[in-house]
Amino acid sequence: MKDVLDFFHESWPVRVVFRPGAATTATPREAAALGLRRLLVVCGSRGAATARAVADSLGPACVGLHTGARMHVPADVATRAVEVARAAGADGCVAVGGGSSIGLGKAIALRTGLTPIAVPSTYSGSEMTPVWGLTEHGAKRTGRDPVVLPRSVVYDPELTLSLPVPLTVTSGINAVAHAVEALYAPDASPLTTLMAEEGLRAMAGALPAVADQPDSLEARGRALYGAWLCGSCLGATTMGLHHKLCHVLGGTFDLPHAETHTVVLPYALAYNAPAAPEAAATVARALDAADAPHALRALAARLGAPRSLAELGLREADLAEAAARTAGQSYANPRAVTAEGALAVLRAAYEGGPPEFPGD
Template sequence: MSPGSLDFVHESLPMRVVFRAGSAGTAVAGEADRLGLGRVLVVSGRHGLDTARAVADSLGAACAGVHPGAVMHVPVEVADEAVEVALGVDADGLVAVGGGSAVGLGKAVALRTGLPLIAVPTTYSGSEMTPVWGLTEDGVKRTGRDPRVLPRSVVYDPELTVSMPPALSATSGVNAMAHAVEALYAPDATPIVSLMAEEGVRALAGALPRVVEDPAAPGARADALYGAWLCGACLGATTMGLHHKLAHVLGGTFGLPHSETHTVLLPYVLAFNALATPATSAALRRALATDDPAAALHDLGGRLGAPRSLADLGLTRADLNRAAEIATAAPYANPRPALADDVRAILTAAYEGDPPPPAL
């Protein structure tokens, strides 16, 4: 978008953010009190249960229970169970502690019940900044937007991310960068979103190698979480495109892990869209300090020790045709039209894992 042709609509989402190291316990209790909540259900996954219990303890008598039922891609039966638990304890609010799966489960319950949600992210997924929900049923992941699922408050505590293994830190961070990349070329992008996207990519690209080298480094963790917040806010303000569509198909239908799939796909989708998005390429060249953003993101994945191909994640070559067919069955926003053959070429390149060509 050039300065001489400004014409846009920017809507700020109604959300409160608390960003403070070591603040999770007191901040969550304070946010619950500010929202007038007295019976809060804490939801998490099994992996983050210790952190969820610590947050629950900080709520004291305002905690109505802990439900560690979150799993990837929010299967509809998992959401049904969590709704029953929330109704059974007469919850008047929710606190989701963990990564995208935990926040996704909290959103699913909020969607069904209308209960207010507080998010406490422990990864860089960015889901906490969006009104987007997702549910998987019969092998198909459905997504939508609804203001009821947008967290009323988000508590960012970099110390909660220190226990995230370096491998997950890497892919979770690149997952966040994917939000910003797609926001840069979204049809409803604005100058404000573009500024946040470029800064978010810059912060994460600088922080992630430091996080992998020294997982306990507080400065690197804070920088990465800051970048993830900005990237998530970009996703919440814009329309998702081809990259997210492919990630949802590969995760919901083929069971591929979420952040790892984003990490593998991003360079190839960016290479496909590059010729149609010169402003995006310019922003990413600045953020990544490179002449070839797609190649730089592929190289970054290698430096971080992330998976390099869809084959590494368990997809088979026989799956590529079906994935392309599912991904092109319904229209979605993308700066360059993507037919089944185009998507098949992108998936094939990502399956093989070689560096992306300048343009796919």
């Protein structure tokens, strides 16, 4: 942890409501408290029924339901959603669903300045960050802008009860990745370190419980609590190698978002651990394990998650291009990232073996 007398921390203006049933009871009140009177609800096709219920709860304040969200937020999809929002005369946007829906809501806010509200149904954590992403011409670009940060986030554990266990697992480990990178971020603070460790511990305990009893509202709520903390860490700190790798793999090679994070995380941490031993030790402590990268891989394997990029459809011939694209970007990371280093991480994740590198 950094010296408590030498750090900075920025708190974002987000109001959080967390309770079962809040999606349809609290969302209208949150919109009214923000002074919003014409709300566009956005979602993906899988979550349309839930989004419809939220839209209905808004009554005449809802001016439309747009179901066009897609993974990695393709630029043309964002453009279409912006057109819908403007045509409806919306003054706010309610994103209902996972990272794709919330990402689309952010894209609308980025281009229009509309006030965003988020009602998450997965554990992506995007709702707690000012980070946006768009994919165009085979590349995913990201940025940070306060305008995309949801002003209200409504957490309703009941919404996650229908999330299949495999998606629950990968979505949860995606959230874990946010906390892991926050621990060695250059702008980490004592507060983000505390949130990261608590988020890791909560998620690592909740995921096996959900796998054992998918209809447990307590376990689902605990996972959502962990996602909130992990997402908050991502919102307060700078992303490093892990997220950049996953953005390249998703944006350029169209690999599934949460599954890619799940596979890459142990290998990215193993690569960075020699340069960030305190962060690795904190992860290990939160997981009640001796070795953090191996424990993360074991957690995913025990819960039946994918274990290699090959399983996700990446071709071995794509590894060199992915490494070059990753190393060609500028970002903060505790260990220098060369094309050779990025390729080593990608090859290890492609093969899915133990997360170890020469010299570790």
